Amino acid sequence: MNDLLVMAQIAGRRCALHxxxxxxxxxxxxxxxxxxxxxxxxxxxxxxxQALTVIDCRLALGFSDVKWATDHRAAVVAVGxxxxxxxxxxxxxxxxxxxxxxxxxxxxxxxxxxxxxxMIETAIGPALMIDLEAxxxxxxxxxxxxGGLQSASA
Amino acid sequence: MxxxxxxxxxxxxxxxxxxxxEIIAWEANPADxxxxxxxxxxxxxxxxxxxxxxxxxxxxxxHAAEDALADVxxxxxxxDAALVSAALAVIDRIVELVDAIETDGTCPEGDDAxxxxxxxxxxxxxxxxxxxxxxxxxxxxxxxQRPGHTSAxxxxxxxxxxxxxxxxxxxxxxxxxxxxxMVLARNDLAHRLRxxxxxxxxxxxxxxxxxxLSDVRDAITRMRMQRIETLFGALPRLVRDLSAELGxxxxxxxxxxxxxxxxxxxxxxxxxxxxxxxNAIDHGVETPHERLAKGKRETAFLSIAARQSGxxxxxxxxxxxxxxxxxxxxxxxxxxxxxxxxxxxxxxREKILQLIFEPGFSTAETVSNVSGRGVGLDVVRENLExxxxxxxxxxxxxxxxxxxxxxxxxxxxxxxLTVEVGPQRFAIPQSYxxxxxxxxxxxxxxxQIGETALVTxxxxxxxxxxxxxxLDLPPDAGDGADRSMVMLRLASGDLFALAVDAIHSHGDIVxxxxxxxxxxxxxxxGSTLLDDGQPVLLLDVTNIASIYNxxxxxxxxxxxxxxxxxxxxxxxxxxxxxxxxxxDRRRAVRLELVQRIxxxxxxxxxxxxxxxxxxxxxxxxxxxxxxxxxxxxxKIRLLRLSDGATELLLAVREIDDAVALSDDLKPxxxxxxxxxVTLVGGSTVSLIDGHQVFSRYAxxxxxxxxxxxxxxxxxxxxxxxxxxxxxxxxDVVPHNEADSEAxxxxxxxxxxxxxxxxxxxIAEPLIRLRDHPDGARGxxxxxxxxxxxxxxxxxxxxxxxxxxAAKATRSGPDAEGEAA
Numbered sequence: 001m002n003d004l005l006v007m008a009q010i011a012g013r014r015c016a017l018h019x020x021x022x023x024x025x026x027x028x029x030x031x032x033x034x035x036x037x038x039x040x041x042x043x044x045x046x047x048x049x050q051a052l053t054v055i056d057c058r059l060a061l062g063f064s065d066v067k068w069a070t071d072h073r074a075a076v077v078a079v080g081x082x083x084x085x086x087x088x089x090x091x092x093x094x095x096x097x098x099x100x101x102x103x104x105x106x107x108x109x110x111x112x113x114x115x116x117x118x119m120i121e122t123a124i125g126p127a128l129m130i131d132l133e134a135x136x137x138x139x140x141x142x143x144x145x146x147g148g149l150q151s152a153s154a
Numbered sequence: 155m156x157x158x159x160x161x162x163x164x165x166x167x168x169x170x171x172x173x174x175x176e177i178i179a180w181e182a183n184p185a186d187x188x189x190x191x192x193x194x195x196x197x198x199x200x201x202x203x204x205x206x207x208x209x210x211x212x213x214x215x216x217h218a219a220e221d222a223l224a225d226v227x228x229x230x231x232x233x234d235a236a237l238v239s240a241a242l243a244v245i246d247r248i249v250e251l252v253d254a255i256e257t258d259g260t261c262p263e264g265d266d267a268x269x270x271x272x273x274x275x276x277x278x279x280x281x282x283x284x285x286x287x288x289x290x291x292x293x294x295x296x297x298x299q300r301p302g303h304t305s306a307x308x309x310x311x312x313x314x315x316x317x318x319x320x321x322x323x324x325x326x327x328x329x330x331x332x333x334x335x336m337v338l339a340r341n342d343l344a345h346r347l348r349x350x351x352x353x354x355x356x357x358x359x360x361x362x363x364x365x366x367l368s369d370v371r372d373a374i375t376r377m378r379m380q381r382i383e384t385l386f387g388a389l390p391r392l393v394r395d396l397s398a399e400l401g402x403x404x405x406x407x408x409x410x411x412x413x414x415x416x417x418x419x420x421x422x423x424x425x426x427x428x429x430x431x432x433n434a435i436d437h438g439v440e441t442p443h444e445r446l447a448k449g450k451r452e453t454a455f456l457s458i459a460a461r462q463s464g465x466x467x468x469x470x471x472x473x474x475x476x477x478x479x480x481x482x483x484x485x486x487x488x489x490x491x492x493x494x495x496x497x498x499x500x501x502x503r504e505k506i507l508q509l510i511f512e513p514g515f516s517t518a519e520t521v522s523n524v525s526g527r528g529v530g531l532d533v534v535r536e537n538l539e540x541x542x543x544x545x546x547x548x549x550x551x552x553x554x555x556x557x558x559x560x561x562x563x564x565x566x567x568x569x570x571l572t573v574e575v576g577p578q579r580f581a582i583p584q585s586y587x588x589x590x591x592x593x594x595x596x597x598x599x600x601x602q603i604g605e606t607a608l609v610t611x612x613x614x615x616x617x618x619x620x621x622x623x624x625l626d627l628p629p630d631a632g633d634g635a636d637r638s639m640v641m642l643r644l645a646s647g648d649l650f651a652l653a654v655d656a657i658h659s660h661g662d663i664v665x666x667x668x669x670x671x672x673x674x675x676x677x678x679x680g681s682t683l684l685d686d687g688q689p690v691l692l693l694d695v696t697n698i699a700s701i702y703n704x705x706x707x708x709x710x711x712x713x714x715x716x717x718x719x720x721x722x723x724x725x726x727x728x729x730x731x732x733x734x735x736x737x738d739r740r741r742a743v744r745l746e747l748v749q750r751i752x753x754x755x756x757x758x759x760x761x762x763x764x765x766x767x768x769x770x771x772x773x774x775x776x777x778x779x780x781x782x783x784x785x786x787x788x789k790i791r792l793l794r795l796s797d798g799a800t801e802l803l804l805a806v807r808e809i810d811d812a813v814a815l816s817d818d819l820k821p822x823x824x825x826x827x828x829x830x831v832t833l834v835g836g837s838t839v840s841l842i843d844g845h846q847v848f849s850r851y852a853x854x855x856x857x858x859x860x861x862x863x864x865x866x867x868x869x870x871x872x873x874x875x876x877x878x879x880x881x882x883x884x885d886v887v888p889h890n891e892a893d894s895e896a897x898x899x900x901x902x903x904x905x906x907x908x909x910x911x912x913x914x915x916i917a918e919p920l921i922r923l924r925d926h927p928d929g930a931r932g933x934x935x936x937x938x939x940x941x942x943x944x945x946x947x948x949x950x951x952x953x954x955x956x957x958x959a960a961k962a963t964r965s966g967p968d969a970e971g972e973a974a
Contacts, residue, residue: 032578032689035625036675044672044681044689048335051681051689053669082669138671 003097005122006075009089011058012068013112016097016120016127023076023083025091028054040138042087052076052085055136062111062139079136086135095122101129111139158388162203163256164320169196170249177242184238193241194223195533199425200248202432209261212251218270219244240272323418326377333367333374334664338687340367378418382460382467383411385420385427392428393456396435403442403453404435410460415467415561423469423561426534426545430471430557431456433531438475438555448552450474462585472556478549480506490515507547511535562667570682570692572658573640575621576628581663581682581692588641588649590657592836598639598651609651611641612816617704618651624698625677642695650704665692676701730841731793732810732834736781742813742834743804743842749796751809756785765851768803770794776851779805797844800852804842815841861897861952862887864917866905870938875900878941882948898951903935921947 004019031043031054040059044051054074058066074085101118108116108128115134119126173192180189201216219241225231247269254262340363347353347360386408397404439454446452456473480503487493487509493501509515513532538545543562549555570581571590591598591611599610600618607618618639622628637653644650665680668691672678679694730742752770759768759777766777770792777792786807793804819830819841827850829843863884865871876886879900887896899917901909903924909916921944922935936943 030688032691034672034675034678034691035578035627036677037672038674041669041671044668044691046683046687046689048331048338050331051666051668051683053672080670082667084669136669136671 005095005097005120005127007092007095007122007124007127008071008075008086009068009092010130011061011063011111012089014092014125014127015088015116015130016095016122017075017077017086017130017132019094021077021132023078025073025075026085028072028074028085028087038138038140045085047076047083047085050083052083054085054087056087057135058087058089060135060138061115077132079132084136093124095124095127097122114139158391159207159255159259160318161388162207163252165203166200166248166252169199170245177245180233181238181242184233184235190223190226190233193245194220194227196245197223197248202428209251209255211261211264211266212248215244215248215251215266215269218273222273237273240269243272244269330374330378333371334683336367337371338683340364341686378416379414380417380420381411382413382415382420382469385424386411386458386460389427389431389458392431393435396432397439400436401441402435402439404439405453405455407455407457408459409457410462413460413462413467415462419467419561422537423543423559426537426559427458427469427471429531429534430559431458434471434473434475434555434557438473438477440476444476467561469559469561470556471559472554474554477551477553477555478507478510478547479551483507483509487512487515504548507549510547511545570663571640571660572684572690573621573638573652573654574656574658575625575654578627579658579684579688579690580621580625581690582640582642582652582695583679583692584660586642586644586695588643591639591641592657607653609639611639611649611651614649616641616649616651617702618653619698619702619704620653621693622653622655624652624702642699644696644699644704648699648704650699663692730813730815730834730839732813732839733793733806734808734810735779736786736805736807738807740810740834740837740839741806741842742815742832742839743793743795744844747795747797747844748793749801750794752792752794752803753789754792756788756790759785759790768792770803773801775801775803776853777803777805778847778851795844795847797848797852800848802848802852804847861885863948864896864899866900866902866923871900875938878944879948882945883952884948898948902938906935919951921951 005016006019006022006025008015008017026047029045031045033043034041040056042054042056042059045054046052056066058068068089071088071090073091074087075091076083076085078084098121101116101120103118107113108119112128115131116128117131118129120129173196176189176192180186180193183189197216197219201213201220204212204216222231222237222241226233226237231237244266247266251261254260343360344364347356389408390406393404393406434456439456440448440450442452445454454474456471459470461468461470484493484498484501484506487506488495488498492509492512492515498506511531511534515532535545538559538561544560546558546560547555548558571584571587572579572581574580589611599608601608607620608615609618610616620637637655638657640652640654640657642650642652663682665682668678668681676697677694678691679697680692681689682692683689729745731745731748732740732742735741754768754770758770759766759780760774761780766780767774768777769775775794780790790805791807791809793806793809795802795804813834815832815834817833819832821830822828822840825840826846827843828840829846830841831838832841833839861884863879864887865876865879872888880886884898896917898919898921900921900923901917903922906916906920906922908914923938923944924935925938927937927940936947938944
C-alpha cells in the first residue's frame with residue numbers, strides 16, 4: 001500500500017513494477033543478440049561499463065510474436081545479482097499503489113497468472129503487479145516459482 | 155613487518171570487528187548459546203594462526219578460551235556471567251597483544267594464568283578491574299622489553315617495505331567502473347574530435363588524457379587482480395610448521411600459481427584453503443611410522459593445484475594419507491543425530507563423505523592444537539558458498555583424499571581474442587588458442603565425413619566446428635572456404651578447429667557474468683565490453699567442445715600426445731626461410747642451409763664472368779639468383795648458404811620470414827633447382843633444392859691440407875701450368891724449393907729422360923709433359939696443352955692412381971682442340 005509504482009504497458013495491458021526494484025530507466029542503445037538463447041532474451045546491451053541482459057517482456061510472458069509498439073526506453077531492474085533491461089510497449093508513469101495486490105476470481109489468463117502477483121489499484125486505474133523473478137525466468141520456467149533462478153545459481 | 159604478520163594482525167582485527175556485535179549480544183544474555191559460534195571461531199582462528207607464528211602466549215590464551223567455549227557448545231557447560239567476563243577479558247588481552255605485535259613485531263612477555271584460570275569452571279567472577287590492569291601490565295612488560303623506547307614516535311619498522319592499506323572492495327569496484335566509464339567517454343570524445351577535424355589546441359591535451367587514462371586503467375586492473383601465488387606463498391611455511399608440530403613429514407607441491415583471480419576472491423578462499431590443508435595434515439596424513447608400516451613412503455605428498463577452466467577456478471588439494479573411512483563418518487553422523495540409520499542405508503559413499511562439511515561434525519578422536527573441533531569444514535563450505543563456490547571431497551581409504559574447490563570468476567581479466575561471425579563478434583579466451591590459421595579450406599584439407607567436418611593440422615586430422623553452425627547463425631556465403639581457423643586446445647589436451655569469418659584483435663578483456671537465462675545455453679562464459687562500449691559474448695570453449703563430444707578420455711589423450719610429439723619432431727626438420735626472388739616469385743630455402751643473412755653493396759658483386767661472385771668478409775663466394783638485367787638496388791640482400799663445407803650466396807629481393815613447412819611437399823620435376831612446391835600461409839612457395847644448387851654452383855672449398863705438387867722449372871710452368879694445377883686442388887711448390895713432401899711432381903719429358911739416363915732419383919708419383927701433341931709410342935707422357943688429360947691425371951694422382959691415369963690418357967687420341 002502506498003508503494004511507488006512504475007507503470008508500463010506490456011502486451012497491451014497495464015502493468016506495475018515496484019519503483020524500488022527499478023534502478024533506472026534507460027534509452028535502449030544497440031543490442032547484441034545472444035545466439036541460441038531463449039527468444040525472450042533480446043540480447044545484451046551496455047549501460048556504462050555494465051552489461052545488461054535485455055528481456056522482451058512480451059515474449060517472456062509467453063506470447064510468440066510481438067504485435068505491439070516497443071518503447072525506446074527500458075526499465076533496468078536487478079534480480080539475483082544480475083541487471084536486466086525490460087523491453088515493454090511503453091513506460092507510462094509513476095503512480096502510487098492504493099491497495100495490495102489482489103487476485104480476481106477466474107485469474108488473469110494462463111500467461112498472466114504465471115507472473116502476476118495480483119491486481120493493484122492505482123491513481124491511473126487498476127494494473128497487474130508483475131513478479132520480476134517469474135518474468136525473468138521466462139515462459140519455460142512454467143509454474144510460479146523461482147526454480148529457474150535456483151538452478152542458475154548452482 | 156613481515157607480510158604474513160601484517161595479514162595476521164589485519165585478519166584478527168577484521169574478525170573481531172565482525173564478531174563485536176555477537177560479543178555484545180552474548181554479554182547481554184550469557185545463556186544465548188547461538189552467540190558463541192562467532193566468538194568461538196574467532197579464538198579458534200587466532201589459535202590456528204598464531205600456531206605458526208610462535209606466539210605461545212596468544213596460543214595458550216586462545217586455546218583456553220576455545221576449550222571453555224567448546225564445552226559450552228557441546229552442552230557440557232552452561233554459560234554464565236563469569237564465563238562471559240572471562241572470555242571477554244581474554245579477547246581484550248588478545249587485542250592488546252595483537253596491537254603490540256603490530257607495533258614491534260613480537261609478542262610481549264607476560265603471564266596470563268589469571269585469565270586462563272578465570273575461564274575454568276566454578277571460577278569466581280573475575281574482578282571487574284581486571285580490564286584496567288591488562289594495559290598496565292602490558293605497558294610494563296613492553297617497557298621492560300624495550301628499554302630504549304620512550305616517548306619518541308616509533309620509527310617506521312622498515313622504510314623500504316611497500317606500504318599497503320586495506321580498502322573496502324566496493325570502493326574499489328566504484329573506482330573501477332568509474333574508470334571504465336571514463337574510457338567509454340574518452341572514446342566517444344575521440345570519435346567527435348575526429349569528426350570535427352584536426353584541432354591542434356585540443357589534440358595535444360586529449361592525447362595526454364588518453365595516455366593518463368590508460369595508465370590509470372592498468373593500475374586499477376592490477377588493483378583487483380592478483381596471482382594466486384600470493385595465497386600459495388604462505389602455504390609451504392604453514393605446511394612445514396604444521397607437520398613439524400605434529401611430527402609428520404609432508405612434501406608440498408604447488409601448481410598453477412600464475413592463475414589470476416580477483417583479489418577479493420583470493421581473500422575469500424584464503425581461510426578455506428588454509429583450513430583444508432590443516433585438516434589434511436592433521437587428519438589425513440599418517441605419522442612416518444604408520445606410513446612405513448603401510449608400505450608407503452615416509453614423507454607424505456600434499457599437492458595443491460589451481461586451474462582456470464571457463465568461468466571457474468578449481469583448486470584441488472590432495473594428499474596421499476589414510477583417506478576417509480566411510481563407516482566412521484556414517485557412525486559419527488548417526489551418533490550426532492545428523493542422519494538416521496535408515497537414511498544411512500539409502501546413502502552411497504559419495505554422499506556420506508560430503509557429510510564432513512555438515513556443521514558440528516568432527517571425527518578426530520583426540521582434540522589437537524591444530525584442528526579437530528568441528529569448526530572448519532562447515533565454515534569452509536559456508537564461506538565458499540557465500541561467494542558462489544562449492545567444495546567436494548573424494549577419497550579412497552588408505553590411498554588419499556582429494557578436496558576440489560570450485561570458485562567462480564565473477565570478475566576477472568583474461569586475454570581474449572575477438573572473432574567475427576556474420577555481423578556479430580565474440581570473444582575467445584586466449585589461453586585456449588593454440589594457433590590462428592588464415593587459410594583456404596583447401597590448404598587445410600577441409601573435408602566432411604558424415605556430419606563432422608575435419609581439417610588437417612600438422613599432419614593430424616582434427617575436428618572442425620563452424621562457429622556459425624554452433625551458434626545457429628545464418629551461414630556465410632562460402633562453404634568453409636576462406637574462413638579463418640582458430641585452433642583451440644582444451645585443458646584435456648584435445649585439439650579442435652573453430653572456423654570463423656574473421657579474426658579481429660586480441661587484448662585483455664574484463665569478463666562480466668551473464669544472466670542465468672543466458673548461461674543456460676552453456677555456450678557462453680560471460681560477456682565483455684569492447685573498447686567502443688559494444689558488449690560481446692565470451693564463448694565457453696570447454697562447454698562447446700563437450701556439447702559436441704570433442705573431449706576424449708584419458709587413454710586416447712595419451713596416444714594423441716605421442717602422435718603430436720612425432721609431428722613436432724618432424725616440424726623441426728621442416729623449417730624454411732621464405733623469400734621473394736628478383737622475378738617476384740615466392741621461394742623458400744631450408745633453414746638449415748641458411749647460415750646468415752648478408753647485405754652487400756652492389757659494387758661488391760662481380761658479374762664479369764658467367765658465374766657471378768661477391769666478396770663477403772674478404773672471401774669470394776659464388777653468387778646465384780641475380781636478375782638478368784642491371785641490379786635493381788644499391789644494396790643486395792644475400793642469403794649465405796652453407797652445406798657444411800662450402801658456401802654460396804643466394805641473392806633475394808626480399809626476405810619474408812622463417813616458416814614451418816607444415817603442408818605436404820609436392821615434388822617438382824620441371825625445374826631442377828626446385829625441390830618441391832608447398833603451401834605457406836595459403837599460397838604456393840617453391841622450395842630450393844639444396845643438393846642441386848650446391849652441386850652446380852658451389853666451389854671446392856679451400857681445404858687446409860691440399861696436396862702439394864712440384865712444378866718444373868721455367869716461366870711456362872709458373873705462369874701457365876701452375877693456375878691449372880692449383881685449380882685442380884694442389885698447392886704449387888716452385889721447382890727450386892727442396893720439399894720432399896710433394897705428393898706429386900710434374901716434369902718435362904726431357905728432364906725425365908736425362909734423369910733416368912744419369913740414374914738420378916725420379917720423383918714418384920710423376921706426371922711427364924711433352925712438347926709435341928704426338929708423343930712417341932709407349933710414352934707415358936702427356937702433351938702439355940692436353941688440358942683434359944692433364945686434369946684427369948691430376949685428379950687421379952690425388953686418388954693415388956697416377957700410373958693408370960697416364961696409361962689411360964696415352965691410349966686415347968689426344969684432343970688438342972678441346973684444350974682451348
